[in-house]
Amino acid sequence: MIAIDWGSSSLRAFRLDGQGQIIDSRRSDQGALACAGRFEEVLRDTLQSWDERVVAMAGMVGSRQGWQEVNYLDCPAGLDEIAARMIRVHAPGLGDREVWIVPGLSVRHDHGVHDVMRGEETQICGLIDRLGPGTHRACLAGTHCKHVLIENGRIQEFATAMTGEMFQVLSEHSILGRLMQPGPHDAAAFLKGVDHAALDGDLLEHVFAVRTHGLFNVLPATALRSFLSGLLIGHELRRLPARPEPVHLIAAPSLAEPYTAALTRRGHRVQAHGEDVSARGLYALARRRGLPAA
Amino acid sequence: MIAIDWGSSSLRAFRLDGQGQIIDSRRSDQGALACAGRFEEVLRDTLQSWDERVVAMAGMVGSRQGWQEVNYLDCPAGLDEIAARMIRVHAPGLGDREVWIVPGLSVRHDHGVHDVMRGEETQICGLIDRLGPGTHRACLAGTHCKHVLIENGRIQEFATAMTGEMFQVLSEHSILGRLMQPGPHDAAAFLKGVDHAALDGDLLEHVFAVRTHGLFNVLPATALRSFLSGLLIGHELRRLPARPEPVHLIAAPSLAEPYTAALTRRGHRVQAHGEDVSARGLYALARRRGLPAA
Structure with a gap:
């Protein structure tokens, strides 16, 4: 079968063998936000020369702005519930292929506050398939990071932290970015930021230290980006209870290192997983759904 | 004398009588960031037909990017210390006028974290002059809000929260802004944000509620800006201890109302002051400095 992670800004396609092992993969920047009106065409081009019939997709392709909206499924939810809510997309231009989309998940916190994910639920399904039963905590790093509690094969609850996007808007559009100069990742400045985030005080106050550390030469201008990154990731991790069990980190290679460093600094054990858990x-969802050849 | 509050993005000039009462005022958008190389000329034009000799200025005009840099003065500091560190600017194009700039203030928190203000110290001096001795807490609303502890006529310590700038970058440059639709200030949505900020959790998580409140129609798209505003101001106010004494609020008219609403919601008494405390x-600083005709 073919597995596709079709997010807002990129598309990753995996060709899997009969045991779910990846035998080939493709990547493009044809994200769901850029594909309005031509999803079928982009998918057809992406799959050229791969002749597997079943195509299972996850991510923003199933959002209101995507190919076809698939309603959020409420937590707690496990592989069976998620597989049962997959929908088949009408895709005549793809011949006899069967194209499916996985639903995103929602959760309702106290005080009537909702949270949502789309795409990450599939990565967590891969993690559940790998880890088996028990209680697990996962951290999915990215533009919008997800912290997830898994209990006995079901996604019990989760919360989103806008860490990556906050980093982007503050470094590109705020006064903090004006003092920054380009430079390589500065591990010491990054950890200084992680430690700073553990101090009393709100993020709104802490971020101003990026400016004053620059003004007072506490850090060189080339290290301020790393400091801000550590500060934000450190704030995100404030929510994590100290526990002996590992945190399962799912992150792109560029984020795996800083997240591992920050989690370790806070006393967490880290078990890292590649994004291919998606x-x-x-594959696990397609099997539960009983799709042919999966 | 003439008093000038010359910030990054605007200039406000006040003509004062011998008792320090405002008898006239002018305002322009010739902020210090836009005036590089022509401060003297802008000031000359601003003062036309006002013939007072002494001109005292505060704000970013005294920063590195301003007319002349005046070093930060360390806290604690009162009117006497601040007045003693005012410097006179060389301004031959202004004839026999005496042009002075007030220093900004700095403070060093624990863990080697500095904080700074420039312009706000002068507003606080006006407040001190008005309130007299004792312990007072002040909140200066703006792009970078300042929370200040005043003890017996001296600025003891302060902290900056980037509330206003955070509101701007999130509503203009993040995914949160995409769901927002223009609308009048929504007082109920604003207070919902203030209450949300009092819940457990970091700002990085709380801001995602702007998105989900929109997705799940908890709030109309026209109310999301007010919700975000309340959420951010509510986070800023987390630091304020509950006390019977009033919080002295210094805010532009557009911010006085929401800040008063948020402070009141949190159980604080509010005493509001206009920005003319600057x-x-x-005037008080010029007198302490012994400037002629002040």
Whole structure:
């Protein structure tokens, strides 16, 4: 079968063998936000020369702005519930292929506050498939990071932290960015930021230290980006209870290192997983759904 | 004398009588960031037909990017210390006028974290002049809000919260802004944000509620800006201890109302002051400095 993680800004396709092992993969910047009106065409081009019939997709492709909206499924939810809510997309231009989309998940916190994910649920399904039963905590790093509690094969609850996007808007559009100069990742400045985030005080106050550390030469201008990154990731991690069990980190290679450093600094054990858990999750879901050849 | 509050993005000039009362005022958008190389000329034009000799200025005009840099003065500091560190600017194009700039203040928190203000110290001097001795807490609303502890006529310590700038970058440059639709200030949505900020959790998580409140129609798209505003101001106010004494609020008219609403919601008594405390502060400082005709 073919597994596709089709997010807002990129598309990753995996060709899987009969046991769900990745035998080939493709990547493009044809994200769901850029594909309005031509999803079928982009998918057809992406799959050229791969002749597997079943295509299972996850991510923003199933959002209101995507190919076809698939309603959020409420937590707690496990692989069976998620597989049962997959929908088949009408895709005549793809011949006899069967194209499916996985639903996103929602959760309702206290005080009537909702949270949502789309795409990450499939990565977590891959993680569940790998880890088996028990209680697990996962951290999915990215533009909008997800912290997830898994209990006995079901996604119990989760919360989103806008860490990546906050980093982007503050470094590109705020006064903090004006003092920054380009430079390589500065591990010491990054950890200084992680430690700073553990101090009393709100993020609104802490971020001003990026400016004053620059003004008072506490850090060189080339280290301020790393400091801000550590400060934000450190704030995100404030929510994590100290526990002996590992945190399962799912992150792109560029984020795996800083997140591992920050989690370790806070006393967490880290078990890192590649983003290909997404393919594993799609394979496991397709099997639960009983899709042919999966 | 003439009192000038010359910030990054605007200039406000006050003509004062011999008792420090405002008898006239002018305002322009010739902020210090836009005036590089022509401060003297802008000031000359601003003062046309006002013939007072002494001109006392505060704000970013005294920063590195301003007319002339005046070093930060360390806290604690009162009117005497601040007045003693005012410097006179060389301004031959202004004839026999005496042009002075007030220093900004700095403070060093624990863990080697600095904080700074420039312009606000003069507003606080006006407040001190008005309130007299004792312990007072002040909140200066704006792009970078300042929370200040005043003890017996001296600025003891302060902290900056980037509330206003955070509101701007999130509503203009993040995914949160995409769901927002223009609308009048929504007082109920604003207070919902203030209450949300009092819940457990970091700002990085709380801001995602702007998105989900929109997605799940908890709030109409026209109310999301007010919700975000309340959420951010509510986070800023987390630091304020509950006390019977009033919080002295210094805010532009557009911010006085929401800040008063948020402070009241949190159980604080509010005493509001207009931004003209700046002119009062400059007058008090000029007197301490012994400037002629002040």
